[in-house]
Amino acid sequence: MSTTAASNRHPIRLTVNGEVHEREVEPRLLLSDFLRHDLRLTGTHVGCEHGVCGACTILLDGAAVRSCLMFAVQSHDHEIETVEGLGTAEALHPLQEAFRDTHALQCGFCTPGFLMSLVPFLAEHDDPSEEEIRHALGGNLCRCTGYQNIVEAVRLACRRQRQGDAHGLGEGAVPGEMS
Amino acid sequence: MSSRYFGQPVKRREDPRLLTGGALFVDDVHLPGMLHVAFLRSDFAHGRLNGVDVEAALQHPGVVAVYTADDLGDYWRPGPLLVPPPPIEGIVFHERTQVPLARHKVRHVGEPIAVVVAESRYVAEDAVAEICADIDPLPVVADMDAALEAGAPLIHEDLESNLAAHVVQHKGDYETARRQATRVVSGRFTYDHGIAAAMENRGVVADWDGREQNLRIWDTTQAPIPIRNGLAAMLGLSESQVQVIAPFIGGGFGPKIMMFYPEEVLLPWISMRLNRPVKWIEDRQENFFATTHERGQTHEAEMAVDAAGRILGIKDVFLHDGGAYDPYGLTVPINSQCTLLGCYRVPSYYSEFKAIFTNKTLVTPYRGAGRQHGVFVMERLLDLAAAEMDIDRVEIRRLNLLAKEDFPHDHQIIYQDFAPLVYDSGDYLPAVDKAAEMIDWQRFIAEEQPRLRAQGKAVGIGLVTYVEGTGIGPYEGARVTVEASGKVNIATGVGTQGQGHFTSFAQVVAEQLGVDIADVRVTTGDTREFQWGCGTFASRGAVVAGNACHAAALVVRKKILALASELLEAAEEDLELVDGKVAVRGVPKTAMTLGELAVKANPMRGAVVPGTEPGLEATTYFGPASGTTASGVHAMILEVDTETFDVEILRYVVVHDCGKVINPMILDGQIHGGVAQGIGNAFYEQLIFDDEGQLLNASFMDYLLPTSTDVPTIEGAHMVTPSPLNPLGLKGAGEAGAIPVGALFAQAVEDALSGLGVKIHEIPLSPHRLFDLVHGGGSQHGGGSQHGGGSQRGGGGR
Ligand code: FES
Ligand code: FES
Numbered sequence: 001m002s003t004t005a006a007s008n009r010h011p012i013r014l015t016v017n018g019e020v021h022e023r024e025v026e027p028r029l030l031l032s033d034f035l036r037h038d039l040r041l042t043g044t045h046v047g048c049e050h051g052v053c054g055a056c057t058i059l060l061d062g063a064a065v066r067s068c069l070m071f072a073v074q075s076h077d078h079e080i081e082t083v084e085g086l087g088t089a090e091a092l093h094p095l096q097e098a099f100r101d102t103h104a105l106q107c108g109f110c111t112p113g114f115l116m117s118l119v120p121f122l123a124e125h126d127d128p129s130e131e132e133i134r135h136a137l138g139g140n141l142c143r144c145t146g147y148q149n150i151v152e153a154v155r156l157a158c159r160r161q162r163q164g165d166a167h168g169l170g171e172g173a174v175p176g177e178m179s
Numbered sequence: 180m181s182s183r184y185f186g187q188p189v190k191r192r193e194d195p196r197l198l199t200g201g202a203l204f205v206d207d208v209h210l211p212g213m214l215h216v217a218f219l220r221s222d223f224a225h226g227r228l229n230g231v232d233v234e235a236a237l238q239h240p241g242v243v244a245v246y247t248a249d250d251l252g253d254y255w256r257p258g259p260l261l262v263p264p265p266p267i268e269g270i271v272f273h274e275r276t277q278v279p280l281a282r283h284k285v286r287h288v289g290e291p292i293a294v295v296v297a298e299s300r301y302v303a304e305d306a307v308a309e310i311c312a313d314i315d316p317l318p319v320v321a322d323m324d325a326a327l328e329a330g331a332p333l334i335h336e337d338l339e340s341n342l343a344a345h346v347v348q349h350k351g352d353y354e355t356a357r358r359q360a361t362r363v364v365s366g367r368f369t370y371d372h373g374i375a376a377a378m379e380n381r382g383v384v385a386d387w388d389g390r391e392q393n394l395r396i397w398d399t400t401q402a403p404i405p406i407r408n409g410l411a412a413m414l415g416l417s418e419s420q421v422q423v424i425a426p427f428i429g430g431g432f433g434p435k436i437m438m439f440y441p442e443e444v445l446l447p448w449i450s451m452r453l454n455r456p457v458k459w460i461e462d463r464q465e466n467f468f469a470t471t472h473e474r475g476q477t478h479e480a481e482m483a484v485d486a487a488g489r490i491l492g493i494k495d496v497f498l499h500d501g502g503a504y505d506p507y508g509l510t511v512p513i514n515s516q517c518t519l520l521g522c523y524r525v526p527s528y529y530s531e532f533k534a535i536f537t538n539k540t541l542v543t544p545y546r547g548a549g550r551q552h553g554v555f556v557m558e559r560l561l562d563l564a565a566a567e568m569d570i571d572r573v574e575i576r577r578l579n580l581l582a583k584e585d586f587p588h589d590h591q592i593i594y595q596d597f598a599p600l601v602y603d604s605g606d607y608l609p610a611v612d613k614a615a616e617m618i619d620w621q622r623f624i625a626e627e628q629p630r631l632r633a634q635g636k637a638v639g640i641g642l643v644t645y646v647e648g649t650g651i652g653p654y655e656g657a658r659v660t661v662e663a664s665g666k667v668n669i670a671t672g673v674g675t676q677g678q679g680h681f682t683s684f685a686q687v688v689a690e691q692l693g694v695d696i697a698d699v700r701v702t703t704g705d706t707r708e709f710q711w712g713c714g715t716f717a718s719r720g721a722v723v724a725g726n727a728c729h730a731a732a733l734v735v736r737k738k739i740l741a742l743a744s745e746l747l748e749a750a751e752e753d754l755e756l757v758d759g760k761v762a763v764r765g766v767p768k769t770a771m772t773l774g775e776l777a778v779k780a781n782p783m784r785g786a787v788v789p790g791t792e793p794g795l796e797a798t799t800y801f802g803p804a805s806g807t808t809a810s811g812v813h814a815m816i817l818e819v820d821t822e823t824f825d826v827e828i829l830r831y832v833v834v835h836d837c838g839k840v841i842n843p844m845i846l847d848g849q850i851h852g853g854v855a856q857g858i859g860n861a862f863y864e865q866l867i868f869d870d871e872g873q874l875l876n877a878s879f880m881d882y883l884l885p886t887s888t889d890v891p892t893i894e895g896a897h898m899v900t901p902s903p904l905n906p907l908g909l910k911g912a913g914e915a916g917a918i919p920v921g922a923l924f925a926q927a928v929e930d931a932l933s934g935l936g937v938k939i940h941e942i943p944l945s946p947h948r949l950f951d952l953v954h955g956g957g958s959q960h961g962g963g964s965q966h967g968g969g970s971q972r973g974g975g976g977r
Contacts, residue, residue: 028301042207043200045429047378048463052879055378082200089195096198100190103844106852107677108197109204109378109429137887141879143378143430144677145848146855146916147887 017085034072043083054140083112104153106144188844217303221285224538224872241302248282262508286503289468350591351527356492360483364563371475373864379429380461385450402437402714425704431676467877492527511549519553558922596651598805614812639931649911650722654802661795665774672712674704691732693756734797809910824949839908853916861924
C-alpha cells in the first residue's frame with residue numbers, strides 16, 4: 001500500500017495459506033497491513049495496532065503471533081496461515097463450526113484472531129479445564145460476547161476432537177439449523 | 180400457531196462468512212485509485228487556533244491534497260442537532276454542535292484541525308507530522324464544579340457560562356414527603372461510564388463517480404439512512420444520488436450512531452472534490468479522543484422513607500459532563516433522570532440536573548446511555564436505607580416494587596423519546612424472588628458468609644433491579660419479497676453490529692410464510708435496499724424493525740393466500756403455507772411453490788388489476804407510540820482479597836424480562852456481553868484526565884477492557900411479560916446486561932468489606948481505589964466517603 005521510492009523497498013518471499021507470494025515492500029510496512037491490503041486477505045483484523053487486542057493474530061510457522069507487531073519484511077522465508085486458510089463457508093473448520101454452534105461470535109470482528117490463537121491450543125489440549133481455556137483466551141479481547149460462549153465453543157471443539165467427530169454431531173450442540 | 184422458528188435458538192445465518200474472514204467490513208473495501216486520509220488533531224484541550232501552515236505537507240511526495248477549515252467554504256458549518264431537547268417546562272438548552280474542522284478555536288484533545296489526502300495511509304500520516312498548527316493554549320475546563328464557577332474560562336465564548344442545559348422534572352411534593360418521613364438517607368454519588376471500545380474502530384470510504392453523478396459511502400454507522408439524508412442535503416445532492424452502506428460493523432454500542440462525525444462529513448466532500456475514492460480508518464488512539472465517550476455525573480441525592488422502609492420520595496440534583504459540544508441533546512442525562520425510578524413505586528420525585536460543557540470529547544450514549552447512573556443512585560439509596568433501618572436488602576426492594584396490578588404505570592415525567600414515562604407492563608416480584616432463590620440469598624447470608632468470614636474471607640453478596648426503556652419510535656420499515664425462485668428477501672433500514680438481525684428477522688418472516696430459513700435473505704443497513712428508517716440504538720432494533728418485518732410478512736402472507744385461493748379455487752381458510760408451498764390443507768397434490776405463485780403474481784401478459792400491485796411483496800412500517808419497558812434483576816457473590824483488593828466474582832445471576840423472545844440464543848449473548856461491559860465499567864475501565872484535559876490512558880495497555888479471566892460465567896433465567904405495545908410482544912434487550920452492574924458491584928463489595936466500614940458511593944472501582952477507601956487515602960473522584968455518606972447525614976428526617 002505504500003508508495004515510497006522503489007529503492008526503499010525490500011523483496012520478500014513468503015508462503016501464505018500454502019501459496020507462495022513474492023513482493024517488494026517498504027521496511028516499515030506492518031505485516032497486518034501487508035496481509036490485508038497487499039494480499040487482500042482481509043479476514044485478519046486490526047483492532048489496536050499495539051499488540052493488546054489480538055484481532056490480528058495469525059500463525060507464523062505454526063505459532064500464534066500478532067501481525068500488527070511485525071513488519072512484513074520479517075515474514076520473509078516464513079510460512080503464514082490466516083483465517084482464510086482454515087475452512088470455507090461451505091465446509092467450516094471444526095473450530096469454526098463449534099463457534100457457530102455455541103454462538104461464540106456477535107459482531108465477528110474479534111473472531112479471526114480468537115480462531116487463530118486457538119488452533120495451536122487445540123492441537124496441544126485434548127481436555128482442557130475451564131481455567132486453561134480462559135487462560136488461553138486471555139490474550140484476545142472481545143467486546144461483544146463476554147467470553148462465556150467462546151469458552152463453550154472451545155469445550156465443544158475439544159469434545160468433538162476427542163470423539164473424532166468434527167462436524168456437528170457431538171453432544172451439547174445448540175439445537176440445529178432446522179434446515 | 181406452530182412455532183417453527185419464532186422463539187427458537189436458530190443458528191446465525193451470518194456466521195459462516197464472519198468465521199471464514201469473508202465478511203465485508205468498512206476497512207475491507209478496496210477501490211481502484213483509492214486515496215487515503217489522515218487527520219491532524221489538536222494536542223490541546225482548549226486553545227486559540229491562530230493559523231495552520233500546510234505548505235510542507237503539501238510538498239510531501241505522495242500527498243494529493245491538504246484541507247483546513249478555510250478550504251471548506253460554505254461546506255464548513257456546525258453539525259446538526261441530532262436530538263432536540265424534550266418538551267419539558269422551563270428547560271434551558273444551549274445548542275453547540277461539533278464542527279468539521281476546528282476554526283479559530285480548539286475545544287478538546289483530538290478535535291480535527293486539518294486533513295491530508297495521500298497515496299497511502301503511511302504517507303498521509305507522514306505529512307500530518309509536517310503540518311504546523313499555531314495554537315495558543317487557553318485555561319482548560321476539566322472539572323464540572325469549576326466549570327460553573329464565576330470567571331471560569333468559557334468554552335463557547337458567546338455563552339454566558341459553561342452551562343449547556345438545565346432541566347427540572349418533578350412529580351408529587353417531595354418536601355412534604357420529606358417532612359412526613361421516618362428517615363431520610365442521603366449521599367453524594369459519582370458515576371463514571373467509560374468508552375464503548377468496539378473492537379472495530381470507525382471508518383469511512385467515500386466514492387464519488389463524476390460520470391454517474393453518484394456518491395457511494397461505506398460507513399461504520401448504526402444509522403445509515405439518517406446519514407444518507409443528512410449528507411445529501413449538506414452536499415446539495417438528491418438523496419437518490421447518495422447510497423450509504425453499513426456493511427458488517429465490528430460492534431457499535433452507541434457511539435457509531437448517526438453522529439455526523441467530522442470524518443463522516445469530510446470524506447464524501449473530499450471524494451467529490453478530487454473525483455476519486457477516499458478512505459479513512461480510525462486508529463485505536465484516535466478512537467480514544469475522537470469517538471464519543473459517555474463519562475460521568477455527580478449526584479447529590481436523598482430518599483425519604485416511612486417507618487416500614489417504604490419510599491415516600493426522592494430528591495436528586497446532579498451535574499452531567501457533556502464534553503465540548505452537545506449534538507446528541509440531553510438523551511444521556513434524561514435517561515439517568517428517568518431510569519432512577521427503576522422498578523419502584525416513588526410517590527414524589529424532584530430531579531434537577533445541569534449539563535456542563537467541558538474541554539473533553541463529546542458525550543453521547545454508550546450502551547446503557549446514562550441509565551447506569553440513575554440505577555446506581557437509586558440502588559445505593561435503598562442500600563443506605565436498608566442498612567440504617569436494619570432491613571434486609573432484598574426485602575426493602577420487595578417492599579417497594581411496583582406490583583403487577585400497577586401496570587401500565589405512569590411516572591408522570593417525560594422520557595428521552597419525548598413521551599410520558601409510562602411502563603407498559605411488568606411483573607417484578609417473581610423476578611426478584613427468582614434471583615434471590617438462584618443466588619441462595621438467605622442461606623448465603625445465614626450460613627455461607629459467616630462460615631467463609633470465619634476463615635478470613637471477605638465475601639459479599641448483592642442484588643439489584645433495573646428497568647430499561649427500550650424500543651422507542653419513531654418507526655422502522657421492512658420490505659418482504661417472495662422472488663421467482665421461491666426465495667424470500669427482507670430489507671430493512673436499521674444497521675446491524677452483531678445483534679444477529681440477519682437471523683432474527685429471517686425467523687420472524689419465515690414463521691409467517693412457512694419457508695425454510697435458509698431461503699430467507701436479509702439486508703440491513705444499506706440505503707440501496709431500503710430508503711426509510713432511523714437506526715439501531717436504544718435497544719430498538721428487534722422491537723421496532725422486528726415488528727415491521729412481521730407486519731410486512733403478514734401482508735405478503737395475505738397476498739399469497741388471496742392469489743392461491745383464486746388459482747386453487749379454494750377458500751383462504753382452507754389453505755396452508757408449509758415448506759415453501761401453499762396447498763389446500765390435506766390435499767398435498769394441490770401444492771404450488773411460492774416461486775410459482777410469485778411468477779403468477781408478476782405476469783408478462785395481461786393487466787395488473789387496478790388498485791393491486793404486481794408481485795408478492797409488501798413494505799410496511801411499525802411506529803410505536805412509546806417505548807416498552809424491559810426489566811431485570813442481577814445478583815452476585817464476590818470475594819475481595821483484602822491485601823491486593825482484587826475482586827473475584829464467584830457467582831453472577833441474571834433474571835431478565837424482555838417480553839417475548841425471537842431467538843433465546845441471541846438474547847443470552849446480548850446479556851453476556853452487556854454484563855461483561857458492566858463489569859468493565861464497575862472495576863476496570865476509567866478514562867483518566869489530568870487538569871489540562873489530557874486523557875492519560877488512551878491505549879488498551881492503560882485502559883483495561885475485561886478479558887476472559889475477568890468475566891464470570893453468567894447463570895441466567897428469563898421471565899416473559901409480553902409487551903402490549905407491539906404485535907410480537909417484544910421488549911428490547913441490547914443494553915440491559917450493562918445497566919445494573921455498577922450498582923450491584925458497589926453493594927456486594929460494600930458487603931464484603933462491611934467489617935471495615937467502607938462506603939461505596941462511586942463507580943468505577945479498582946483495587947487501587949478500594950485500597951484508598953479502606954486505608955483512608957485521598958479521594959480521586961471527589962465523591963464517596965469524604966463527602967459524608969448517608970450514614971452521617973441520614974436519619975435527620977425527623
Ligand atoms: S491489532 Fe494487533 S493486537 Fe490489536
Ligand atoms: S464478537 Fe464483537 S468483538 Fe468479539
